[in-house]
Amino acid sequence: MAINKNFVVKNGLEVNTDQIFANSTSGKVGIGSTLPTVDLDVQGAIAATDVTSSLLRVTGYSTLPQTTVNNDLSVSGFTTTGQGMNVLGISSLSNLRVVGIATFEDNVNLDGNINVAGFSTFVGLTSVAGNLKVSGITTVSSLSAVGGVVAVGSGKTLTSFDNIVVSDAGISITGIITGTTIEGAFSGTGIAIGIQSTGTSVSTATSTVNFAVTNGTLAVDSSDGGAGITTVTIPTGVSLGLAIALGG
Structure with a gap:
C-alpha cells in the first residue's frame, strides 16, 4: 500500500x-x-553506523573496537584493556593497578604512595626529589653519592660485600664500620689512634737497646733479652725504623 x-x-x-x-x-x-x-x-541490539551523543551512559559491558574521547573521560568503576591504551594528555588516577606490563614514555607524577609487591625494573634515570624510605633489603650494583652524603643512623651498620668508592662526596656514619682492609689516605680531626693486640699479658720489665753505627750499618744489642719496655738512644745523623709485633 x-x-x-x-x-x-x-x-x-x-x-x-x-x-x-x-x-x-x-x-x-x-x-x-x-x-x-x-x-x-x-x-535489544542496535546497529548504527554513526552515533552522536552529548551524554552517553553505559551501565553494562561495552565492546568498542576504537574509541576517541575529545573531552574528559570519567570512570567510576573498573576498566579493563586487553590491548594497549595510549593517553596523550593528563590523566588523574586515584587507584591504578597494573597486572601486566605498563610502559610510560614521558614523565609520571604520583602524588600518593607507590606500593610494589613484586620486582621493579628501572632502565633509565630514576630521580627522587624527596626522601626514599626502604623498610626491606635493597640491592644495588652501583651506589653513587655525587656531591651528597651517605649517612648511617646511630646503632645501625653499613655492610658492603664489594668496594665502596667515594670521590668528592662524604660518608657520615654515626654507627659502626666493619672492614677487613682499609686502603687510601685519611685526614680529619681524630682524637686518638689505638693499636690493639690479640695478646692478654702485659710485661712490666724494662729493657735498654744500644745502637752502634759500623760502616753505615746500625746494629741493635739488647742488654736483657729485649723483653718488656725498651729505651732507645739514637745518635746524631741516624734514622730509626720501628717495627712493632704484638702477640698473645
Missing part, C-alpha cells in the same frame, strides 16, 4: 504486540517495549 500523504497518529501507535510502541501522553517511544521509561527505549 502506497501513501503519498503524511501519516499522522494523534492517540499513540502500536505495531504488533511490542515491536513499536508510541505513547502520545508521555511522548516516549519504545522498541521491543510497551513501557518506555525514556524518550527512546530500545530493548
Whole structure:
C-alpha cells in the first residue's frame, strides 16, 4: 500500500504486540517495549553506523573496537584493556593497578604512595626529589653519592660485600664500620689512634737497646733479652725504623 500523504497518529501507535510502541501522553517511544521509561527505549541490539551523543551512559559491558574521547573521560568503576591504551594528555588516577606490563614514555607524577609487591625494573634515570624510605633489603650494583652524603643512623651498620668508592662526596656514619682492609689516605680531626693486640699479658720489665753505627750499618744489642719496655738512644745523623709485633 502506497501513501503519498503524511501519516499522522494523534492517540499513540502500536505495531504488533511490542515491536513499536508510541505513547502520545508521555511522548516516549519504545522498541521491543510497551513501557518506555525514556524518550527512546530500545530493548535489544542496535546497529548504527554513526552515533552522536552529548551524554552517553553505559551501565553494562561495552565492546568498542576504537574509541576517541575529545573531552574528559570519567570512570567510576573498573576498566579493563586487553590491548594497549595510549593517553596523550593528563590523566588523574586515584587507584591504578597494573597486572601486566605498563610502559610510560614521558614523565609520571604520583602524588600518593607507590606500593610494589613484586620486582621493579628501572632502565633509565630514576630521580627522587624527596626522601626514599626502604623498610626491606635493597640491592644495588652501583651506589653513587655525587656531591651528597651517605649517612648511617646511630646503632645501625653499613655492610658492603664489594668496594665502596667515594670521590668528592662524604660518608657520615654515626654507627659502626666493619672492614677487613682499609686502603687510601685519611685526614680529619681524630682524637686518638689505638693499636690493639690479640695478646692478654702485659710485661712490666724494662729493657735498654744500644745502637752502634759500623760502616753505615746500625746494629741493635739488647742488654736483657729485649723483653718488656725498651729505651732507645739514637745518635746524631741516624734514622730509626720501628717495627712493632704484638702477640698473645
